[in-house]
Amino acid sequence: MDAHIAPPAEPGLDTQAASYRRIVLDSRPSGRPTAESFRLEEVNVSELQAGQILVRNHYLSIDPYMLGRMTTGMSYAPSQPLGAVMIGETVGVVVQSRNRGFSVGDHVVGQLGWQEMAVSGGQGLRKVDVGATPMSAHLGVLGMTGVTAWYGMTQICSPVAGSTVVVSAAAGAVGGVAIQLAKARGCRVLGIAGGSRKCGYVVDSLGADACVDYKKHADIVALGQAVRKHAPDGVDSYFDNVNGWMLEAMLPLMSRFGRIALCGMISRYGDTPMQLTTHSYLLISRLRAQGFIVWDHLDLWPQALEELTTLLQSGSLLSGESIAEGIEAAPAACIGLLSGGNLGKQLVKLVQV
Amino acid sequence: MDAHIAPPAEPGLDTQAASYRRIVLDSRPSGRPTAESFRLEEVNVSELQAGQILVRNHYLSIDPYMLGRMTTGMSYAPSQPLGAVMIGETVGVVVQSRNRGFSVGDHVVGQLGWQEMAVSGGQGLRKVDVGATPMSAHLGVLGMTGVTAWYGMTQICSPVAGSTVVVSAAAGAVGGVAIQLAKARGCRVLGIAGGSRKCGYVVDSLGADACVDYKKHADIVALGQAVRKHAPDGVDSYFDNVNGWMLEAMLPLMSRFGRIALCGMISRYGDTPMQLTTHSYLLISRLRAQGFIVWDHLDLWPQALEELTTLLQSGSLLSGESIAEGIEAAPAACIGLLSGGNLGKQLVKLVQV
Incomplete structure (x- = not known):
């Protein structure tokens, strides 16, 4: 009565006998993580307790905040424990359920971590409708990423x-949505990104009016001059994903009564604080x-x-994505993201379906 | 028809023949001003043109922003010209009028500068009612000072x-009103001020629950610890009149979703910028x-x-005032204010009436 165990929703998945792979934090990086920071494990699926569900994760989201959790530095959330499954947001399908709130075949988004399957009590899981939208979009433009961009852009x-809007890390997941939301509001939108591929x-692809390549203007004065060239009357809104030297350069360029949404500090993840x-x-x-932080809202x-x-x-709205294949590719995807390798959502x- | 010249409103004032004294900026200070920065002049009252009024200033307001105008450093307003009457807010009485908007005997507040009398076209003058309130209050709690404190406290x-509120430069004109407005809202209010006389x-007098003497806790770490002792659960609102090292110390003490009103930067007037x-x-x-800035609102x-x-x-609401006597005392009052000498409004x- 309080449980209904259903057969696997997907052909060929024998979950009773299955094992799955997951990645744990093996050692705490002092700066940026390396391949040695992570460890791949294979574990067996355990039998569900009452109230639990088994989810097969289809996509894992890789995000800049992860570095803040891996290191013991300042962050707004507790550190990632050593030896535990790496935290991360996933979208997947319920393949077994002993929880009346979830049925086999439900699509769910949640913090199920870097693993192919996960047992969950259902807390914090959000059911999503993938009928008219791709599953992966619920981790990107229709997920935390998109809502983060939406909150910072529309509410701050x-x-x-x-008006003139500047977005830093403009080729990234959040920045890319922020750019497009500002364009949809009829603004003159200027991106800041690293390298000509990203600026292009x-x-x-995203429709910004211009994009400043910070690698060509790699100090505070030069970057300021480059942005000012495109925004001679000042910047009315700045969506900051970078903090540090980029915030330093942008502050003097702001128009009177300008607004700055402080969303990320990728410039200093793992580094010493930047002086403003x-x-x-x-x-x-x-x-x-x-x-x-989008979870507050x-x-x-x-x-x-x-x-x-x-x-x-x-x-x-372009749902730009960079997709790595297979759980074993997650560490490299994370390391690449933190060194600025990706276009759009990683x-x-x-x-493989 | 377009002019009505009236006799002096105050007995004994023969304005037609009168001279008056004023203070001009004689040299631009590189850091803080000294007595040599100013020059006292005596000039004759000139005959009014159509549309003008002659005001006898009763009180001059001395404010921290004046240093920003005297130096050529960054400020939100143009510099004070050399050789011109020092800018400053005054309250006074109209003693002659060739402007139909003003009658002899009207009390007016405006930017008439460091001078005993002033000819004005009336622009920017605000008539005030001194029937039930002291004239000087219109430069303090009922003037720019009071409204500045009100805006920052209530709107930001x-x-x-x-909730827990901290106000820096709490013994100053703006800080003192901010303290009292927060107390009137039922907050736990903590001041920061320099020296035991000010903290007392x-x-x-102002009713704060406690006051931290920053001279006894004269670095960022010590000040932070002293404030935290009085605000163990964090600071919900911080009214900042100081910037610099005090803002540096306060930021880590703020509660989640805390608000900081940035009102002044007395810590760095005339100095090099502080790194945050x-x-x-x-x-x-x-x-x-x-x-x-209160003028925007x-x-x-x-x-x-x-x-x-x-x-x-x-x-x-205590209208705390420090009053110097005579225009010749204005430079010392200004120098004293900038070195933190005053209690309340200077x-x-x-x-002499």
């Missing part, structure tokens, strides 16, 4: 048509700078997802 | 009853930091003045 940057993507000397522009130019997710789904289905595909 | 710090004033290294707490703790002045007048008239009384 608050751009109005005709930001302009040609231009923060007096917060007062001089009467700016508002606000840090945020669950009440706004439905509104965000409604806009993002509409844009995606109408073809006006995913790992865990299932 | 947004404290709710029971902040607690005993704790700004990542804006993201980690999801803070909102906002700079503001003229629409809210009536609402602010209504609350401040009510509090003042009911006796629950005024210069220009008229």
Whole structure:
């Protein structure tokens, strides 16, 4: 009565006898992680307890915040324990259920970690409809990434048509959605990204009016001059994914009453703190700078997802993805992301279907 | 028809023949100003043109922003020209009028500068009612000072009853009003001020729950520990008049979703910029930091003045003032203010009545 065990939803999956692979944090990196930071394990599927479900993860999301969890440095969340499965968001399919809230075949997004399968009590899992949207989009434009961009852009940057918006890490998952949301609001949008391949993507694929290659303007003064050339009347909204020297360069360029959404600090993950000397522009130019984390604003997710789904289905939101194949590729995907290798959302595909 | 010249409103003032004294900026200070930065002049009252009024200034307001104008450093306003009358806010009485908008006897507040009398076209002058409130209050708790404290506290710090509020430069003009507005909202209020005399004033006269003497805790770590002792659960709102090392110390102490009103940077007026290294707490703790200048928000002045007048008239707002006597005392009052000598609002009384 309180449990209904169903057969595997996908042909060929004998979960009772199956083993699966997962990746644990093997040693804590002092700076950026290396291949030696991780360890691949193979484990057997255990029998479900009442209230549990077994999920087969189809995609794993690789995100910059992971470094903050791997190191013991300052972060807004507890550290990733050593020897435990690496934290990470997944989308997958329920293949067994002893929980009345979930049926076999349900698609679920959640923090199930770097593993091919996961047993869960269902807490924190979000059912998603993959009828009209690709499964992977629920980790990207229709997931944490998209809602993060939506919150920072619409609730903090608050751009109005005709205003000038700058987005850093513009070729990344969050930055790319932020660029497109600002364009959808009729803004003049300028990206900052590293390298001509990324800058080409930001302009040609994401629709930004221009993109500054910070690798060609690799100090605070040069970057400031390059951005100012494209924004001679000042920057009204800055979506900051980088912090550090890029924030330092941007503060003096802000227009009066400008708004800065502080979303990420990829410039300093694993490094020593960057000294900011231009923060007096917060007062001089009467700016508002606000840090945020999308999990604090669950009440706004439905509104965000409604806009993002509409844009995606109408073809006006590109769901840019870089996809690595197989759980064994996750460490390299993570290392690559942290060194700026990816275009758009970095995913790992865990299932060949 | 377009002019009505009236006799002097005050007995004994023969303005037609009168001369008056004023202070001009004689040399631009490189750091803090000295007595040699200023020059006292005596000039004759000139005959009014159509549309002009002659104002006899009763009080001059001395404010920290003046240093930013005297130096050529970064500020949100143009520099004070050399050889011109020092800028400054005054309250006074109209003694002649060739402007139909003003009558002899009107009390006016405006930027009439460091001088005993001033000819004005009336632009930017604000008539005030001194029937039930002292004239000097219109430069302090019922003027720019009070509205500045009101805006930063109510519109940015947004404290709710029971929350913890910290105000720096708490014995100063703006800080003192900010302390009292937070207490009026039922907050636990902690001041930061320099020296036991000021701290005693902040607690005993302004009603703060405690006051940290930053001179006894004169580095970032020590100050942070001293504030934390009084705010073990974190600081929900911080009204910052200081910037620099005090902002550096406060950022890690803020509660999640805390708010910081950036009102002044007295720590760095005339000095080199302070490096901030704790700004990542804006993201980690999801803070909102906002700079503001009260002149940007003229629409809210009536609402602010209504609350401040009510509090003042009911006796629950102390209008703390330090008053120097005579225009010749203005330079010393300014130098003293910038080195932290004053309690409450620093005024210069220009008229013996």
